[in-house]
Amino acid sequence: MAHYHTYILTCGGTGCRASHSPQIVAALQQAVDDAGLSDEVKVIRTGCFGFCEQGPIVKVVPDNTFYVSVKPEDASEIVREHIVMGRKVERLLYISPETGKHVPDSRHMEFYKPQMRIALRNCGFIDPENIEEYIARDGYAALGKVLRMKPEDVIREIMASGLRGRGGGGFPTGLKWKITREVQADCKYVVCNADEGDPGAFMDRSILEGDPHSIVEAMAINGYCTGASKGLVYIRAEYPLAVHRLQVAIAQAREYGMLGDDIMGTGFSFDIEIRYGAGAFVCGEETALIHSMEGRRGEPTVKPPYPSECGYKGAPTNVNNVETFANIPPIILRGAEWFASIGTEKSKGTKVFALAGKVNNVGLIEVPMGTTLREVIFDIGGGIKNGKRFKAVQTGGPSGGCLTEKHLDTPIDYDNLLASGSMMGSGGMIVMDEDDCMVSVAKFYLEFTVEESCGKCTPCRIGNRRLLEILERITAGHGTEDDLKELKNLAAVIKDTSLCALGQTAPNPVLSTMENFWDEYVAHVRDKSCPAHRCRDLMSYYIDPKICKGCSLCSRVCPANAISGVLKQPYSIDQTACIKCGTCMDKCKFGAIGVR
Amino acid sequence: MEKICMPPKRIEEIRAICREHGNDAGELINILHAVQNKLGYLPREVQELIAMELGIPVSKVYGVVTFYSFFTMTPKGKYPVSVCMGTACYVRGGEKVLEEFKRQLGIDVGGTTPDGLFSLDSLRCVGACGLAPVVMVGQKVFGRLAPADVKGIIDEFVALERGA
Numbered sequence: 053m054a055h056y057h058t059y060i061l062t063c064g065g066t067g068c069r070a071s072h073s074p075q076i077v078a079a080l081q082q083a084v085d086d087a088g089l090s091d092e093v094k095v096i097r098t099g100c101f102g103f104c105e106q107g108p109i110v111k112v113v114p115d116n117t118f119y120v121s122v123k124p125e126d127a128s129e130i131v132r133e134h135i136v137m138g139r140k141v142e143r144l145l146y147i148s149p150e151t152g153k154h155v156p157d158s159r160h161m162e163f164y165k166p167q168m169r170i171a172l173r174n175c176g177f178i179d180p181e182n183i184e185e186y187i188a189r190d191g192y193a194a195l196g197k198v199l200r201m202k203p204e205d206v207i208r209e210i211m212a213s214g215l216r217g218r219g220g221g222g223f224p225t226g227l228k229w230k231i232t233r234e235v236q237a238d239c240k241y242v243v244c245n246a247d248e249g250d251p252g253a254f255m256d257r258s259i260l261e262g263d264p265h266s267i268v269e270a271m272a273i274n275g276y277c278t279g280a281s282k283g284l285v286y287i288r289a290e291y292p293l294a295v296h297r298l299q300v301a302i303a304q305a306r307e308y309g310m311l312g313d314d315i316m317g318t319g320f321s322f323d324i325e326i327r328y329g330a331g332a333f334v335c336g337e338e339t340a341l342i343h344s345m346e347g348r349r350g351e352p353t354v355k356p357p358y359p360s361e362c363g364y365k366g367a368p369t370n371v372n373n374v375e376t377f378a379n380i381p382p383i384i385l386r387g388a389e390w391f392a393s394i395g396t397e398k399s400k401g402t403k404v405f406a407l408a409g410k411v412n413n414v415g416l417i418e419v420p421m422g423t424t425l426r427e428v429i430f431d432i433g434g435g436i437k438n439g440k441r442f443k444a445v446q447t448g449g450p451s452g453g454c455l456t457e458k459h460l461d462t463p464i465d466y467d468n469l470l471a472s473g474s475m476m477g478s479g480g481m482i483v484m485d486e487d488d489c490m491v492s493v494a495k496f497y498l499e500f501t502v503e504e505s506c507g508k509c510t511p512c513r514i515g516n517r518r519l520l521e522i523l524e525r526i527t528a529g530h531g532t533e534d535d536l537k538e539l540k541n542l543a544a545v546i547k548d549t550s551l552c553a554l555g556q557t558a559p560n561p562v563l564s565t566m567e568n569f570w571d572e573y574v575a576h577v578r579d580k581s582c583p584a585h586r587c588r589d590l591m592s593y594y595i596d597p598k599i600c601k602g603c604s605l606c607s608r609v610c611p612a613n614a615i616s617g618v619l620k621q622p623y624s625i626d627q628t629a630c631i632k633c634g635t636c637m638d639k640c641k642f643g644a645i646g647v648r
Numbered sequence: 649m650e651k652i653c654m655p656p657k658r659i660e661e662i663r664a665i666c667r668e669h670g671n672d673a674g675e676l677i678n679i680l681h682a683v684q685n686k687l688g689y690l691p692r693e694v695q696e697l698i699a700m701e702l703g704i705p706v707s708k709v710y711g712v713v714t715f716y717s718f719f720t721m722t723p724k725g726k727y728p729v730s731v732c733m734g735t736a737c738y739v740r741g742g743e744k745v746l747e748e749f750k751r752q753l754g755i756d757v758g759g760t761t762p763d764g765l766f767s768l769d770s771l772r773c774v775g776a777c778g779l780a781p782v783v784m785v786g787q788k789v790f791g792r793l794a795p796a797d798v799k800g801i802i803d804e805f806v807a808l809e810r811g812a
């Protein structure tokens with residue numbers, strides 16, 4: 053029997069897999085075997101550690117050594133030096149940008165210190181494809197406890213915890229369970245919404261990849277409480293790794309008697325099936341999702357009736373988001389009071405965010421509700437990349453808005469974000485710097501919603517397209533001041549008259565950028581200039597002949613062959629050939645290339 | 649929908665997939681996933697066959713195929729290029745990378761090169777935002793790209809093809 057004293061954990065999330073983490077795991081295992089340590093040292097492939105910026109991550113436990121940007125070639129050195137000789141491999145340690153020193157213990161990293169991991173409690177700690185590791189960390193204990201309680205009492209506990217839906221709406225979870233329970237029906241369903249439509253967000257995927265059993269367990273708990281014996285996970289087919297891990301988890305849970313008939317000898321039966329989404333954002337909306345699961349086009353219908361009353365195949369259906377489910381087992385085990393002690397008055401617990409864009413530490417984070425945007429962006433996120441100036445942060449995805457400098461000290465919760473003109477959404481958080489054009493950002497989101505509108509109702513189908521056309525005109529330099537008025541009027545009509553929340557919220561990115569960056573809109577229409585130099589038609593690159601040394605580097609890197617000149621004399625750009633990619637400006641060593 | 653011209657073997661494959669799903673119209677999306685997995689795309693005659701097997705109008709199958717962006721009616725290139733246009737990649741310059749692919753390959757999004765080697769698509773967040781901007785060619789992920797890297801990536805696959 054093996055007695056492991058050391059564990060080597062390697063991230064097996066989508067991001068790190070793209071940078072060869074499977075090869076690292078194999079190389080580490082090989083090195084451990086070669087050193088004859090396979091009975092003492094265990095190599096584990098885990099889910100996401102969250103610190104994606106410097107992946108792939110390798111962590112050694114118990115001393116919490118945190119190696120970053122590891123390559124397969126580094127594996128043998130880690131085993132030889134660290135494991136065998138007891139010397140940390142310094143060149144792979146994380147370096148604190150503040151002190152410039154190595155940080156050997158991950159608990160001392162600025163990135164992790166302000167975080168609190170409830171939904172992500174197991175991501176980066178266990179092998180997601182091994183049910184025993186989940187069980188060793190109290191997995192399925194919550195299900196065991198619940199099956200000895202009355203369903204009403206469990207629901208009361210969830211209600212008392214103050215948990216609200218993490219899929220965007222923020223509906224009280226306990227109340228939804230209570231409503232589903234109270235509808236009389238022979239057949240009910242539990243649905244896990246893993247459609248994660250926000251482009252630029254990967255929270256739910258990471259939970260499914262890193263801790264799929266927590267979702268299986270929570271769905272079974274929900275089934276027991278609401279009286280459903282069948283669960284369905286609606287997941288994007290574009291998430292092959294999450295699908296695979298979930299399939300493995302379901303099979304293992306059946307094998308261990310956590311799913312199937314007569315679970316733990318209590319007479320309660322429950323099983324889970326997977327349904328695949330096929331790339332339609334609107335299918336994240338619960339009524340559309342249900343139509344899609346029934347094999348139809350995913351078009352939303354008017355609520356009420358809510359799915360809790362009449363959902364999949366007409367039966368009462370409890371729909372919850374992945375992250376919402378991931379919070380359930382800890383609430384059962386540690387109690388409603390504990391959970392309710394975290395967060396703000398009306399938003400309890402924590403929230404997972406996919407922090408990305410122009411921050412130093414892109415990654416997956418989880419913070420208590422009430423944490424400020426400043427803490428998230430500047431402490432955890434490590435500030436703005438390349439020393440640039442912070443401009444805005446976008447939350448709530450295509451339904452949300454942009455927040456600015458003046459919102460940085462607002463505590464994050466459902467109500468504050470809404471009051472500031474954005475929303476919590478599912479947890480995408482994109483940081484933007486001085487180089488981002490806010491009109492273009494609004495256009496980007498609108499392109500997305502126009503593409504994703506299901507087309508069922510006119511305000512959304514035609515109205516949002518009209519909004520987009522106006523924005524296209526403005527960014528091309530043909531906008532007028534009347535266009536700005538038209539944007540506002542049209543946006544108000546669309547918000548009032550669209551059928552589902554996709555259409556109702558689609559104008560939000562436009563309205564919030566107009567509210568916070570009015571000057572930028574005006575510059576585009578009045579001066580025909582893009583202050584951030586992002587709109588192609590309103591900018592040009594030029595070489596300053598006084599600074600240019602004639603080194604020819606720019607002409608060699610230009611993908612369009614737009615730069616010509618004679619060595620040691622100033623070069624110049626042919627504006628008709630230039631595709632405005634900016635490569636030359638990035639590459640010039642003398643700062644001779646500018647943009648105007 | 650009188651005659652369906654496909655090799656008998658293919659017809660049987662598709663029928664088998666429908667049967668595995670109980671010829672149930674409620675399973676249409678799962679069936680389409682399975683068939684596209686096998687064939688790479690869902691041309692008209694395949695949709696007609698599926699409609700016949702499930703006893704539903706072709707218009708319904710067509711409605712579902714066109715609704716969901718994951719389903720495609722045209723075959724992809726041998727090396728399908730997918731440029732991430734999720735928000736994180738967008739703010740880090742994904743659009744410029746996409747433009748450069750369009751220029752180098754001489755095709756638009758949704759197109760395939762005449763030699764059938766490359767097709768070009770955009771997708772929304774592949775979950776590697778730390779590597780933004782990201783491009784996938786088949787299963788291979790390329791991260792932290794600049795427009796100047798595009799030619800090298802294409803050349804890599806052209807070379808692979810010549811070697812093959």
Ligand SMILES: Cc1cc2nc3c(=O)[nH]c(=O)nc-3n(C[C@H](O)[C@H](O)[C@H](O)COP(=O)(O)O)c2cc1C
Pocket residue numbers: 216217218219220221222223225245246247248249250333334335336337338339371372373374376377478552553554
């Ligand atoms: C256009 C649109 C897209 C949505 N996308 C998602 C999604 O990707 N994931 C999700 O969990 N909820 C999404 N929702 C919210 C769902 O309709 C629903 O409120 C949620 O799944 C309920 O679970 P919760 O209470 O646990 O949050 C979306 C809603 C709309 C209107």
Ligand code: SF4
Pocket residue numbers: 334351352504505506507508509510512513550551552553554555556
């Ligand atoms: S608002 Fe848009 S997405 Fe929603 S039902 Fe109407 S057309 Fe479809």
Ligand code: SF4
Pocket residue numbers: 593609610611612613614615625629630631632633634635636637
């Ligand atoms: S911006 Fe790009 S295309 Fe234009 S000159 Fe510079 S490198 Fe060439």
Ligand code: FES
Pocket residue numbers: 251252253732733734735736737738772773774775776777778780781782
């Ligand atoms: S937005 Fe491109 S990988 Fe996430």
